Amino acid sequence: MTKRVLGMAVLLAGIGAFSCARGRTHERFEKAPVILISVDTLRSDHLPFYGYKGVETPALSELRKDSIVFANAYSHVPLTLASHASIFSGRLPADHGIHDNLGYHVRANVPMLAELLKGVGYATGGAVSCYVLKGDTGIGRGFDFYDDDVQAAEMQVALGRVQRAGGETEARLESWLSTQKGPAFAFLHIYEPHTPYEPPEPFATRYKENPYDGEIAASDAIVGRFLKFLKNRGLYDGALIVFLSDHGEGLGEHGEAEHGMFLYRETLQVPLLVKLPKGLRAGTSVAAPVALSDVFTTLGRSVGPKDFVAPAGTVSLLDLAADPAPAPRRLLAETFFPRIHFGWSELSSLMEGRWHYIEAPRPEIYDLETDPAETKNRLQEKPDALRALRAELLTRKPAFETPEDVDPEARKKLASLGYLSAGPATAGGTLDDPKDRIKTFEELRVGLGNLTGGKHEKAHEIFQKLLAENPKMLDVWDMDAKTLLKLGRPEEALAAMKKTVELVPAAARGPYLIEVANMCLQLGKWDDAQAHADALRAIGDVAADDIAARAALGRGDLPAAETAAKATLASGKGQARVRAALVLGRLAVRRGDLTAATTYAERAQDLSAGEKRVQSGLHMLRGDVFARSGRIADAEKEFLEEIRLYPDRIDARISLGTLYASANRREDARRVIIAFITRQPTPEAFLLGMRTFHATEDLQGEKQLRLEARRLFPSDTRFNG
Numbered sequence: 001m002t003k004r005v006l007g008m009a010v011l012l013a014g015i016g017a018f019s020c021a022r023g024r025t026h027e028r029f030e031k032a033p034v035i036l037i038s039v040d041t042l043r044s045d046h047l048p049f050y051g052y053k054g055v056e057t058p059a060l061s062e063l064r065k066d067s068i069v070f071a072n073a074y075s076h077v078p079l080t081l082a083s084h085a086s087i088f089s090g091r092l093p094a095d096h097g098i099h100d101n102l103g104y105h106v107r108a109n110v111p112m113l114a115e116l117l118k119g120v121g122y123a124t125g126g127a128v129s130c131y132v133l134k135g136d137t138g139i140g141r142g143f144d145f146y147d148d149d150v151q152a153a154e155m156q157v158a159l160g161r162v163q164r165a166g167g168e169t170e171a172r173l174e175s176w177l178s179t180q181k182g183p184a185f186a187f188l189h190i191y192e193p194h195t196p197y198e199p200p201e202p203f204a205t206r207y208k209e210n211p212y213d214g215e216i217a218a219s220d221a222i223v224g225r226f227l228k229f230l231k232n233r234g235l236y237d238g239a240l241i242v243f244l245s246d247h248g249e250g251l252g253e254h255g256e257a258e259h260g261m262f263l264y265r266e267t268l269q270v271p272l273l274v275k276l277p278k279g280l281r282a283g284t285s286v287a288a289p290v291a292l293s294d295v296f297t298t299l300g301r302s303v304g305p306k307d308f309v310a311p312a313g314t315v316s317l318l319d320l321a322a323d324p325a326p327a328p329r330r331l332l333a334e335t336f337f338p339r340i341h342f343g344w345s346e347l348s349s350l351m352e353g354r355w356h357y358i359e360a361p362r363p364e365i366y367d368l369e370t371d372p373a374e375t376k377n378r379l380q381e382k383p384d385a386l387r388a389l390r391a392e393l394l395t396r397k398p399a400f401e402t403p404e405d406v407d408p409e410a411r412k413k414l415a416s417l418g419y420l421s422a423g424p425a426t427a428g429g430t431l432d433d434p435k436d437r438i439k440t441f442e443e444l445r446v447g448l449g450n451l452t453g454g455k456h457e458k459a460h461e462i463f464q465k466l467l468a469e470n471p472k473m474l475d476v477w478d479m480d481a482k483t484l485l486k487l488g489r490p491e492e493a494l495a496a497m498k499k500t501v502e503l504v505p506a507a508a509r510g511p512y513l514i515e516v517a518n519m520c521l522q523l524g525k526w527d528d529a530q531a532h533a534d535a536l537r538a539i540g541d542v543a544a545d546d547i548a549a550r551a552a553l554g555r556g557d558l559p560a561a562e563t564a565a566k567a568t569l570a571s572g573k574g575q576a577r578v579r580a581a582l583v584l585g586r587l588a589v590r591r592g593d594l595t596a597a598t599t600y601a602e603r604a605q606d607l608s609a610g611e612k613r614v615q616s617g618l619h620m621l622r623g624d625v626f627a628r629s630g631r632i633a634d635a636e637k638e639f640l641e642e643i644r645l646y647p648d649r650i651d652a653r654i655s656l657g658t659l660y661a662s663a664n665r666r667e668d669a670r671r672v673i674i675a676f677i678t679r680q681p682t683p684e685a686f687l688l689g690m691r692t693f694h695a696t697e698d699l700q701g702e703k704q705l706r707l708e709a710r711r712l713f714p715s716d717t718r719f720n721g
Contacts, residue, residue, distance in 0.1 A: 026301045027318055031183040032277050033239040034117065034303055035230065036295075038087070038187070039219045040080055040130065041194040041259065042245035044073070044271040046216055055213040059224030063243060066275045066282045068321050072289040073272035074351075075247040077334055078259040081132045083246035083292060084139055084189075088113045090296030090311040092332060094398035098137070099336040103508020106138025113296055114142030116304050117185045125180070126187035127173035130163045131511075133189060143187075147172045149574040166190030166222040174229050188226055192219040193249065195258055196452075212251065240302060241275040242295055253373070255438040257445060260337035262434065263349040263358055264374050268333055274298070274317055281321060288326045289351070290317060328352060330389070334398055338434040342441070343472040345431035348397035350389050357389035359397060361433040365389070440466060444476060451479060456486045474503040478512075481519070488680040490523050510541040517547045523684070526555035546576040549583045562587055578607045578615040585621045589628065597625050616646045623655060632663050650676055650685065654692050661696035670701050677705070683713050 044050045048057055049064040050071070076086045077093055085091075085098040089110050093099050097107040106112065114124040125145035133139055133148060140146035150164050173188050192199070192215045199207060199214030203221075207214030223243070230236040248267045250256030259267040272290065275282075297314040310316070320326055330352045338344035349358040354369040365386050366374040379386070434441075447462035463480035466473060477499040484493035497519055500512045517532035529551035537544035549564035561583055568580035585600030601621045608614050623638030639656040642649060653676035660669035673689045686709040693702035709719040 026316060027276075027280075029240050029277050029302050031121070032303060033183060033230075033235045034122065034185040034299060035235075035239050035241040036087075036113075036185070036187045036299075037223060037226070037241070037243045038084065038189045039193060039216075039223065039243075039245050040189065040191045041247065041249050042216065042219070042271060043248040043251070043266060044245070044269050045266075046213060047271055050271065054210060055207070055216050057216065057220040059220045059227055060243070060273075063223075063227060063241070063275060064273055064283075066279060067241070067243070067273040068276070068281050068317070069285050070272040070274070070290050070317065071285055071287050073244070073270050073292065074268050074289065074331055074333070075245075075270055075292050076332065078247040078263070078267040079335070079337060080130060080246055081137060081139065084133060086291075086293045087244070087246070087295050088139060090293045090300070090314050092293065092313075092398070093334055094401075095311075097401075099334070099398075099401060100340050100508075101132040102511060103504060104137070106141065108138075110138075112138070112141045113299060114140075114185065114187075116142070116300055116308070118142050118144070120303070120305055121183060122303075123180045123182060123184045125173060125176040125184065126189070127169045127176070128187075128189040129166050129169040129191040130189070130194070145176045147176075163191040163194065166192050166219060167225070170222050170226050174226065177229075177235075178233070188223075190219055190222055192216075192222070193245075212249065237279075238277045239275070240277055240299070241273075242299070243271065243273040243275075244292065244295065245270040246292070255435075255442065257442070260335060261438065261441060263333050263335055263347050265356070265368070265372070272317075274321075276318075284321065286317070286321050288320055288323075289329055289331060290315070290320060291331055294320075330392060332393075332396055336400065338437075339400065339431065341474050342434075342437065343431065343470060344434050344437055346400060347434065348393060350393045350396070352385065352389065355383065355385040355389060357386065357393060359390070359393050360435065361430055362435065363390070440469070444473075444479075447476075448479060451483050451486075456483050459483045460487060472503060474500055477503065478515070481515075485519070485522075488682050488685075490519075490680075490682060490684070494519050494523065494525075510536060510539060510543070513539075513541070514543050514547070517543075517551075521547070521550050521554065524554060526551045529554070542572065543576065546572060546579055549580060553583050553586060558587055558590065575608075575615055578604045579617070581607060582615065582617045582621055586617075586624070589621070589624050592628075594625050594628060597621065601625065613645055616642075616649060618642075619645070620649070620652050620655065623652075623659075627655070627659050627662075632659065635659055647679070650680070650688065654688065657692055658696060661698065666698060666701075669696060669698065673701070673705075681712070683709065683716050683718065686713075687718060 046052050046055060048055070048061055049069060075083045077083050079101055081101045082093050082098045085096045085106055086093065089096045089106065089112055091110060096110045098104040118124050124143045126140065126143050127147040129150065131150045135143070135146040135148045140148065147169070169190055170188060173186055177184060177186050193212060197211035197215050199211055199218045203214040203217045204211070207217060227236065230239060247259055248269055249259050250262065250267055253266045254262055254264050256262050256267070270292065291314070293311065293314050294317050297310040298317040300308040300310065301316045302318065330350055333349045334346065336346045339346045345361050347358060347360050349356060354367055356366045356368055356374065358364040363379055364377045365379050365383065366376070367378055367383070443462055443466060447459045447466070450459035450462065460480060460483045463476050463483060466476050467480065477496050481493045481496035481500070484496060494516070497516050501509050501516060504512060513532050513536050517529045517536070520529035520532065529547060533544045533547035533551060536547060545564045545568040549561050549568055552561035552564060565580040565583040568576050569584070572580060581600045581604040585597045585604065588597035588600060601618065604615060604618050608618070619638045619642035623635045623642065626635035626638060636656065636659060639652055639659065642652040643656065646652065653672055657669045657672040660672060673692055677685045677689050686705055690702045690705045693699070693705065706719050709716070713719065
């Protein structure tokens with residue numbers, strides 16, 4: 001059997017119990033350091049020690065020499081949050097409760113790995129690199145330290161893409177681990193192989209033709225730094241280290257570029273290395289199929305409590321490695337992504353030996369021994385395995401579950417904003433097979449490419465076509481809203497963004513409510529933003545104070561702004577604290593306390609340390625302080641820098657125009673105001689420009705704008721004065 005065929009032999013989380021290596025006593029490594037490293041979206045067949053020649057991974061290849069490699073390891077679900085929940089709980093999604101990256105939470109009665117190890121004396125620390133692994137989903141339960149400070153940039157294209165650099169995540173975990181004296185469990189998660197594939201140099205140049213591999217090489221460098229740190233601290237040799245990925249990546253196979261939609265091997269098979277203390281079993285391999293849920297049982301039996309009970313259907317990887325003839329397993333996989341995000345059918349699959357059966361509106365079964373790429377559906381031939389796999393899957397496949405509901409008061413608050421829908425339809429009947437709709441999904445990717453590439457009209461055209469065909473596509477409404485904002489159509493953008501809130505269950509609405517609130521803030525709809533802050537508070541979202549502070553500042557309620565900003569500064573995270581410092585700085589400016597404003601600007605700068613670029617508004621605050629101090633050149637420099645970093649910030653352009661007018665640079669002032677109106681030629685932009693010209697006594701400029709606005713918006717009576 002070739003390496004490629006061997007790497008395809010079986011799939012996901014099984015039901016058969018193993019015999020504990022035929023009666024062997026399980027190896028114990030009590031109090032050994034435990035390290036779990038997860039590189040998101042990493043296909044095993046893109047690594048050298050799985051037979052791939054296209055990328056160099058010196059750090060991981062060295063780790064493989066010290067480890068047991070599992071040739072056939074599989075995820076239960078090709079989604080980040082749900083898969084990590086299986087890793088940390090040893091359970092299938094139907095048991096731990098998470099079926100998607102947003103809106104679901106780990107069930108309270110499900111024990112988690114960090115809780116298990118904390119109970120036997122381990123310090124527990126983790127650092128993650130993507131938004132969807134936020135600790136309040138339950139994935140962070142049991143961690144003493146869990147750094148999930150991953151913030152969405154303004155107008156982020158999709159929440160699933162919100163990430164931070166893996167090197168920063170590694171540094172934060174390294175810092176925590178440096179302070180630990182006793183046994184520790186450390187979890188490192190990096191996101192580099194996930195889209196967008198934008199590896200840093202030198203990998204961008206080295207892997208110019210295959211940026212996905214460039215991201216893998218960049219991930220290897222980050223893991224290498226962490227392993228070097230462990231060696232320098234004297235932790236590596238005695239540690240139990242698990243290296244894995246949560247799922248793979250489609251890379252165009254079966255028509256899927258990324259992951260989540262299908263259950264073929266390319267998105268389910270993952271790398272898995274287990275390094276034991278003192279080099280035990282270094283360099284060995286295991287061909288038998290394993291599931292990511294087995295990691296929980298492996299660590300539980302190796303370093304957990306002596307009375308540890310393994311979840312049903314899981315095995316210890318160490319028992320399996322010691323068993324020359326392991327019992328067969330049937331491994332289960334699922335994806336509800338097509339149903340939740342597009343209204344299409346969910347999928348489930350079962351593998352045993354050479355056969356892989358996928359339950360769908362049009363079922364599929366593949367012979368992995370003769371067809372490892374799963375290109376020929378053997379259903380019509382009715383192979384002997386078909387009946388048994390189909391019968392078992394009918395009893396095991398999970399039922400569709402919507403996220404848990406919010407309490408009645410929170411639901412009332414959401415209803416007051418007009419959000420009455422309960423999210424994706426749960427009615428029976430045959431739903432579309434994702435195979436028949438994958439071209440639609442690829443059209444969405446083309447639209448996204450146009451959006452990120454600045455071709456906004458083309459992107460909007462694609463999104464409108466998709467929504468006309470299927471108005472239940474949550475992600476398309478989200479992307480179209482951002483496209484409309486780029487096109488200078490803010491009211492339509494806000495209406496589209498509100499559709500996303502209608503399409504998700506109440507418990508999943510937090511991130512979308514935040515996006516609506518932020519859009520309201522950008523449009524100066526202060527009361528609407530405040531109402532959404534209240535809704536966020538009702539569902540227990542910590543972003544409520546951040547939104548409320550900026551809304552209160554906008555409407556001139558300075559005491560309310562100060563209260564909310566101080567609450568955020570005290571208990572918020574990451575960029576929310578930076579924004580709170582900026583709100584307090586702007587309040588100080590309004591009160592004429594330029595010393596306090598400067599102090600808050602410095603605080604915001606300190607809180608931004610390590611970020612790729614400073615928070616929107618920092619240069620604005622500095623510019624205001626300089627302008628009021630008579631330092632015109634310094635103020636101009638700050639406003640220009642704000643506009644360079646955030647070209648859509650209207651207030652920065654207005655401030656610069658006002659600065660020029662105050663310095664008697666009327667032509668420069670006109671140029672700046674006309675430029676921002678040209679960028680966003682909306683009625684609101686014309687009104688703002690007219691008010692600015694009026695305030696700076698440029699009555700001729702005001703008149704010209706009014707005449708142009710009348711021509712463009714003849715039915716708008718606001719320009720009749």
